[in-house]
Amino acid sequence: MIIDRTLLDGGIDAPLLAKLILRYRAEAEKFGRLRDYYEGRHAILHRQRKSKEAANTRIVLNHAKYITDMTTSYLIGNAVTYAASEEFDIEALKNAYLEQDIASTDSEIVKNVSIYGRAYELIYANENAAPESAVLPPDKAFVVYGDECRHDPILGVYFFKKRDLDGRVTGVECRAYDENNVYVFAGHSDSFDNMELIDTQAHHFGGVPMIEYCNNTEKQGDFEQLIPAIDAYNTLMSDRVNDKEQFVEAFLFLVDLDIDSETAQKLREEKILMGYEGAKAEYLSKVMQESDVEVLRNNLKDDIHRFSMVPDLSDESFGNNLSGVAIKYKLLGFEQSIMNKERKIAKGLKRRLELYINFLYLKGSMAFVPTHRIDVVFTRNLPANELEISQMANNLTDVVSNETLLEQLPFVTDAKEEMKIREKERATNSIMKIKEVQDMAAGGGY
DSSP states (O other): EEEOOGGTOOOOOOOHHHHHHHHHHGGGGGGHHHHHHTTTGGGGOOOOOTTTTSSOOOOOOOOOHHOOOHHHHHHHHOOEEEEEEETTTHHHHHHHHHHHHHHHHHHHHHHHHHHHEEEEEEEEEOOTOOEEEEETTSEEEEEEESSTTTTOEEEEEEEEEETTSSSSSEEEEEEOOOOOOOEEEEEESSSSGGGEEEEEEEOSSSSEEEEEEESTTTOTTTTTHHHHHHHHHHHHHHHHHHHHHHHHHHEEEEESOOOOHHHHHHHHOOOOOOTTTTTTTHHHHHHHHHHHHHHHHHHHHHHHHHHTTTTOSTTTOOOTOOHHHHHHHHHHHHHHHHHHHHHHHHHHHHHHHHHHHHHHHHHTTSSSOHHHHEEEEOOOOOOOOOOHHHHHHHHHHHHHHHHHHHOOOOOOOOOEEEEHHHHHHHHHHHHHHHHHHHHHHTTTTO
């Protein structure tokens, strides 16, 4: 959300927040539908037939969940790693991430980005005065940007309703975060129009401690534009089953035969029908060509995967004997889509680094590190041919640094730490060899 920065010159007040919340809630109305599709509550479940006797099977085949889960796992299934230039130490930052399992937070962020087109992270100081992150529901949080060309964040807003054990609304609360303080507003009605300021505290992060992650410039989810195609696929598969049921319940058409209801019931039970010359009995049914249905099904399925750029990994073309290069070619479109998403996510993670470093530097836990001297590294979650990688690393020995080679190995999560362990092992082995030589010289032997 972009507003005129001068609107905040008079300070943050309840009427301003109420207007911003009203404006955002109108924009966020689509989130409920997107959440329903991810969780399997599709439009087909509400379909009604004109005739109550007609078969009405309603099948949900959740391509929306497949698209989101596959995208999230591919991008963030392997935890993001951070590598600083040699002259900088970011161990305190890494420890702050490890203590709260930041990888789980990252996974939730990417999942929300895939479903809703955006995600929100709040950074706060926990009870131990350590920086910590929380993922906020996208329908209850937003970031406000200034209208200048850079669109810097000027305000983060988190709003929610309070409820009792019976689910009744007992009041509302809104927390607004600017570059220096957090302002807490509250009200006792089911409306954000009548709030009052109840608390103000400094947060010490040196910037707005709320981050917005975007999926793309349009802030659309990965399956948002494909909902009509998903609905069509569900309808086709549901009607496919309906046709089978209706075939079983088809009408029996009798020619030159006259039977009453009692005889018809007996016919249903005994499966025997007596006829006369010229009499005829046959079922009336509408038969769809199975081959035509299968062609349509495959076309819909292919279009869903094509336009989401998420491949169908159950396809026979993904065999067990494919090389790493062959798999990458098959994933080329998917990789292009993921690269665009990665750039957006990396921008938010850089912002998180800045806020964490500001807090830890002010606390005296680490020296200041410019964020442009820290690399944010994403590792694709793909089956790795470790033999190929080890051969490549061996061929590049003495061509590139050992640290760079170690970073290519999928089972090494921290190249610098691995190098330290290796040097320690080498030193230990050298000491043992020297001791063995000394023992031999003294006549002790091995």
